[in-house]
Amino acid sequence: MKILIACEESQTVCKAFRAKGFEAYSCDIQECSGGHPEWHIVGDAIKEAYSGKYLAMIGHPPCYKMSNAGARWMYPTAGNICEKRYSEAMEAKEFFLKLLNAPIKYIAIENPTPMKVIGLPKETQVIQPYEYGHEYSKRTLLWLKNLPLLKPTDIKSNYKPYLPSNTGGAKRGQKATFVNISKKDSSKTFEGIADAMANQWGGILKV
Secondary structure, X not given: OEEEEXXXXXXXXXXXXXXXXXXXXXXXXXXXXXXXXXXXXXXXXXXXXXXXXOOEEEEOOOOOOOEHHHHHHHOOEOOEOOXXXXXXXXXXXXXXXXXXXXXXXXXXXXEOOEOHHHOOOOOOEEEOHHHEOOOXXXXXXXXXXXXXXXXXXXXXXXXXEOOOOOOHHHHOOOOOOOOOOOHHHHOOOOHHHHHHHHHHHHHHHOO
């Protein structure tokens, strides 16, 4: 049975499902950086999602135009919305919804918290890296179709913000030691979360 990991060039989730014996394929408009080009499709993730070839899909649609972290660009001045940014966000929303509504039985879509003005459907679950063995906070939302909530596997009590845009830790008095990473690296799935997806959802997909 085939599993599509949409909009993933890192192959983190793809490799986690491959380790469990699934025929998983990452798909992105970029070449992969995960070391297994034989498991990677360079092309349109929407086209793959609607191809009828897949039983399940884990999707990571582009988020930076919709993310709440970019609200300062959506509202350059108080009360005034940037029309160009809003138009780009609506295009990103359309892409997101096409993945979410793809004709695939099992679907999980991952994204950070979106701006309210975008109007995405209510998420199914909120997860954090520190619930899956990583000492970081990075609020991540999941939209699930025919899949159960992901259960924490290794909760860490000491953690720090992963992204520079997350200033919440500093406001709470933590030492905000951020990871200096690129936009591409910031969007990669943590291995602990990928493993939890493969371990917990894999059993359902094999039934």
